[in-house]
Amino acid sequence: MRRVLIGAGCALALAGCGSSERVAARPAAARATPAATPDPVARHGRALIVFRRVRYEGATLNVMTLYADGFLKIDVPNGGAGGAKFVSRATPRAVRGVRRAIARTPWRHLSKRRVLFDRSGAYFMLHHRGDDYVAMADGMSISLKPLVTRLNAILTGDGRGERRVVHRWGSI
Numbered sequence: 183m184r185r186v187l188i189g190a191g192c193a194l195a196l197a198g199c200g201s202s203e204r205v206a207a208r209p210a211a212a213r214a215t216p217a218a219t220p221d222p223v224a225r226h227g228r229a230l231i232v233f234r235r236v237r238y239e240g241a242t243l244n245v246m247t248l249y250a251d252g253f254l255k256i257d258v259p260n261g262g263a264g265g266a267k268f269v270s271r272a273t274p275r276a277v278r279g280v281r282r283a284i285a286r287t288p289w290r291h292l293s294k295r296r297v298l299f300d301r302s303g304a305y306f307m308l309h310h311r312g313d314d315y316v317a318m319a320d321g322m323s324i325s326l327k328p329l330v331t332r333l334n335a336i337l338t339g340d341g342r343g344e345r346r347v348v349h350r351w352g353s354i
Contacts, residue, residue: 226250226253228250230249230277231333233307233330234246237303238302238304246337248280248333252272252274254270254336254345256268267349268345268347270346271343272342276332276335279341280329280333283329284329289313289315296323297323297327299317301319301320303319305319306319306322306326308326
């Protein structure tokens with residue numbers, strides 16, 4: 183008897199689930215899946231460089247992707263009160279400066295000479311053409327300093343337009 187009651191209860195609970203009548207009654211436009219938007223590479227060209235700045239032993243991470251046309255994606259996945267994603271556009275002058283710095287960087291033969299960028303305790307990761315490079319603020323290769331200086335300036339607001347919030351999560 184117990185099995186019959188449990189079975190009947192489950193049958194009643196599931197009776198309304200999975201009906202296709204509502205789907206058929208909806209207009210075709212409402213059922214259609216939205217067209218896929220092209221990825222950033224299709225819209226903005228290839229990524230020139232991905233620049234990550236990690237401050238205070240991982241407490242604050244910023245990831246900036248600079249595309250060939252100057253489009254910027256900035257991702258702040260943490261930040262204490264939640265994360266956010268932004269988009270912006272680098273100025274033509276800033277893009278030219280980054281292109282020059284990338285061209286002048288001896289990627290395969292970075293200097294072993296270390297220079298002080300600042301005393302923030304930050305470190306920077308650069309992803310360029312499939313390879314990753316790390317630069318510590320308190321002792322980075324002199325070969326990377328001009329590029330890190332330019333990219334950090336764009337990230338902090340020099341050489342770019344207003345940033346527009348794309349997504350924000352967490353509590354503020």
